Amino acid sequence: MIRVGIVGAAGKMGRALCIAALDDPDIELVAAIGRSKTGMRVAELVGRPDTDVRLSDRLETLLDANVDVALEFTSPDSVMGNARWFLDHGVHSAIGTTGIGAEDLAELRSRAEAGPANMFVGDAFSVTDAVGRHIAKIAARYIPNVELSETHPPTKADAPSGTCVRTAQELARVGASSPKAASREIIPGARGGEIDGIRVHSLRQWGGPGFEEIRFSLPGETMTIVLTPWSREPYANGALRVAKAVVNRRGFTYGFESLLGLD
Template identity: 55%
Template sequence: MSLRVGVVGATGKMGRVVCAQVLEDPALELVAAVARSNAGAPFDTYVGRSTGLPVSDRREALLEARAQVAVDFTHPDAVLANARWYLEHGLHAVVGTTGLGPDDVEALRALAEKNGTNAVVAPDFSFGGAVLLHIARIAARHFPYVELLETHLPSKAEAPSGTTMNTARELAKVRPSPSPVVTSRELAPGVRGGEVAGIRVHSLRLPGPPGIEEIRLARAGELLTISLAAYDRAPFANGAVLAIKAVASRPGLTYGLGPLLDLDGD
């Protein structure tokens, strides 16, 4: 029997790619497509194939369609309320929308445990992103200087990205000490970037690939650069599909894709 899946944010750029992959997977069945606008429109026009589904602007459509898993690729302003709703209404949740802070994640973890529902929450569902973070965690234990550089499209909803925010927080957890003080005086305000968990972050917004993350780590005489470029959204959908299939068997809340890939320490 196929797993019944509803996607919220289904008509967005990421949502459409996830829906297309769900439709192609014989183990999954797309039963609901939810979005903020164009309610009643045939969803076929967004994925270029016959689905028999209308676009709905109601989360209740997930329940009416007897979805087992809700997938959320919406907006940072909406994701927390959405995730709470899924878990409170008996739906397992796969959440790829960025914007959830550490306190939000812990609140969702408690809610999942209370309601007996499961969630996989990841600011980056790409396999490459999970491996990059795993490698960077190892390196950050040995390199005192760490700075992050991320590039996204000008339409990106936030800066820095949720992925980069998470990377900074995760690396800060494993570093033996803060970065040494850099005494350079800024001749233009903000030219040294922002700071997340004590790590400098630089955000570029340019046309090109949807996402590039670069981590630079240094110590006396050495510079280590770890970089990942995503040329389209398919890699993130691949990870989301993996999470959809795994979420029912992972009690409580799983954070990040690393645990699903059996990356040691994740």
């Protein structure tokens, strides 16, 4: 049994993680950290009777519970502080919060490689995201013209999402770019933002937890890859898969695709 503590347990993703952890026979949920609902039983939070764990606002609760792995799904403004705490206290961690910049990733990599705690960082712990991006990188070798769009609820903290940013960066590395357009923007921003030469459009609408569309084009033809999660369950299951791997995966690992052999 792997003893898991969830940081950000009171959020929507955190609740999905709690449910997935309670359903996994190889995982024991032993701690739940959140900024809100302190003292509430996780059983009450997620509508399940099979745990006596209560929400705490103290990271030290992870040490008190003797966790093997901390799952971090909070917000871009708190993730680095939490990540540094894990490394300082020798706690293995799987971090799914997006918005960590290149310099911060380099710091985490250096510290994880030098210390006793292993760390796994991913922008999306989803099989379809990882496989879809892998297919897109193959397609980009032959169809280099591409634009991206992503849709999340209006409550999404960042735009574009960290997942979409990484998709653009990965496609740019294999030579993809958005075609130059003669269109003059009548309204600034109508053509979206640009990441490494690739146009990215962020929609903020109610619906599912997040969608991404990768649209390739050549004269007279298009090809679209659409990544469509209908719930947070795929990300929760992927995070638990990472939790089981990170205890034996020395140092620092970036990207869920590495667990699937796609890196």
